[in-house]
Amino acid sequence: MIRPALSVVVPCYNEEANLDVLHARVSAAAQAAVGADYEIIFVNDGSRDASWPAMQRLAAADPHLVAINLSRNHGHQLALTAGLDLCCGAQILIIDADLQDPPELLSDMRATMAVEGADVVYAVRRRREGETFFKKATAAAFYRVLDRVTDTPIPLDTGDFRLMSRRALDALLSLPEQARFIRGMVAWIGFRQVPFVYDRAERHAGETNYPLGKMIRLALDAVTGFSTAPLRFASHVGLALTAASLLLLVYIAIGFFTGTAVQGWTSTMLVVVLLGAVQMFVLGMIGEYLGRLYVESKRRPLYLVADVAGPVRGVATLGYKARAEPALEPSDQP
Numbered sequence: 001m002i003r004p005a006l007s008v009v010v011p012c013y014n015e016e017a018n019l020d021v022l023h024a025r026v027s028a029a030a031q032a033a034v035g036a037d038y039e040i041i042f043v044n045d046g047s048r049d050a051s052w053p054a055m056q057r058l059a060a061a062d063p064h065l066v067a068i069n070l071s072r073n074h075g076h077q078l079a080l081t082a083g084l085d086l087c088c089g090a091q092i093l094i095i096d097a098d099l100q101d102p103p104e105l106l107s108d109m110r111a112t113m114a115v116e117g118a119d120v121v122y123a124v125r126r127r128r129e130g131e132t133f134f135k136k137a138t139a140a141a142f143y144r145v146l147d148r149v150t151d152t153p154i155p156l157d158t159g160d161f162r163l164m165s166r167r168a169l170d171a172l173l174s175l176p177e178q179a180r181f182i183r184g185m186v187a188w189i190g191f192r193q194v195p196f197v198y199d200r201a202e203r204h205a206g207e208t209n210y211p212l213g214k215m216i217r218l219a220l221d222a223v224t225g226f227s228t229a230p231l232r233f234a235s236h237v238g239l240a241l242t243a244a245s246l247l248l249l250v251y252i253a254i255g256f257f258t259g260t261a262v263q264g265w266t267s268t269m270l271v272v273v274l275l276g277a278v279q280m281f282v283l284g285m286i287g288e289y290l291g292r293l294y295v296e297s298k299r300r301p302l303y304l305v306a307d308v309a310g311p312v313r314g315v316a317t318l319g320y321k322a323r324a325e326p327a328l329e330p331s332d333q334p
Contacts, residue, residue, distance in 0.1 A: 003166075006030055006038040007089025008106075011079035012097040016049040022097055023058050023065065029103040030064075033110055039313075040065045042097075043083040046073030052307070059309035066310035074303050077180040080160060082303040085173060086314035086321070092164045094182075100200050101161040109163040109196050119168040119191035122183075123161040127199045154187045155195065162186065173317060178295050178302065 008026050015022065023040070030038040042059075044052045044067065055067035068082060080094065091110065095101050101123065109121045160183055164172075171189040172182075187193070303319035312321070 004037050004039050004089045005034040006091050006093065006106075007041060007087035008038065008093045008095065008103070009041045009043070009080065009083035009087055010095055010097050011043045011045055011076055011083060012047065012051060012055075013045045013073070013076070013079070014047045014049050014051060015097045016047070016051045016054050018097060018099065019051065019054045019058065022099060023062070025099065026095070026103045027062070027064065029106045032104075033107045036064075038064055039087065039089060041083040041087050042067045043079045044069045045076070045079035046070055056309045063311070066312050067308070068305055068312070069307040069309075071304040071306040077182055078303050080182060081180060082305065082319055084169060085303075085316055085318045086305075086312055088313045090166050092166070092169050094160050094162050094164070096160065101159070102198070105196070105198055106163070112194060112196055113163055113165070116194045117192060118194045119165040120186060120193040121163040121196050122155055122158050122186070122193060124155065124195045124197050125157045125159070125200045126197050152184060152188045154184050155193075158183055158195075165191075167191070176302075176318060178300070179292050180302075 008030055010022065010026065012019070012022075019042075023042075026040055030040065040062075042055050042065065044055055052067075052069050055065075055069070059065045059067045066086075068086060070079060070082060074082070084092065084094070091113070093103075093106055093109070095103055105123070109123070112118070113121045162183075164186070168186070168189060168191050171191070172185055175185055175189075301316075301318065301320040305316065305319065305321040308321070
């Protein structure tokens with residue numbers, strides 16, 4: 001197999017109105033960087049608009065474009081995994097379809113990779129245009145809390161926008177877990193990784209596909225996938241409550257021997273409610289980890305491909321893509 005110099009992987013969801021502009025800008029950036037030696041992978045993540053017919057139209061007109069249609073909505077991280085699994089370039093650019101991350105930075109990122117001798121160039125957001133104060137504040141808090149609790153250092157203020165070498169991607173594809181937090185997984189594999197500072201633009205079209213609920217789920221995947229701090233929290237709370245119980249026992253003994261009157265039910269109920277809340281929280285965190293163990297034990301493919309438009313040269317190692325079957329010959333029997 002002849003490997004192209006560059007693969008650009010773009011997960012898409014309800015991006016119909018944006019696809020022509022997206023395709024034009026990504027194609028222009030790839031041509032400026034490597035000439036004609038590139039491929040573009042669009043992954044349709046179960047969109048509910050006419051994105052898939054639009055991708056088929058673009059793939060029919062552009063031999064560099066491969067469009068992959070997943071069988072259902074798998075979520076951003078698994079759709080990205082599908083594109084990474086099925087691409088075959090020597091260098092791989094990951095970029096979202098909303099064009100907040102400018103594809104025109106590709107040449108500069110490749111230059112940084114060459115000068116630094118790096119396997120990963122990850123983009124660090126200096127400014128975030130067109131985003132609410134709540135989104136910026138929660139994102140900043142998320143990355144800093146994650147940095148404190150995870151066992152693997154994850155760069156601050158970074159998304160999935162990055163350029164990777166083939167050996168770094170092959171290392172990433174060797175990680176088969178279901179609950180994927182790809183920016184954390186890329187940090188975990190190591191190799192030489194360097195930052196690339198840029199200003200993030202406003203969305204070109206559409207609305208964010210990461211509402212608060214999905215952001216919370218991604219945060220849980222990040223924390224439980226890269227840290228055992230919540231489980232250690234249970235033991236720390238247990239030790240603290242044991243010490244408090246000993247102090248309470250001493251207080252009760254003093255009250256018994258000195259004849260001090262009972263204070264009433266308020267303090268008792270406060271302690272009961274506090275202990276109940278801590279126990280429920282600890283059980284919930286343990287349940288999160290057990291749930292992930294249950295899902296991993298099934299060993300299901302990470303994604304399912306329904307349709308493909310264009311020449312897919314990669315091999316599905318983490319998901320399922322049906323092989324093309326030859327047409328059935330008509331029966332010779334009368």
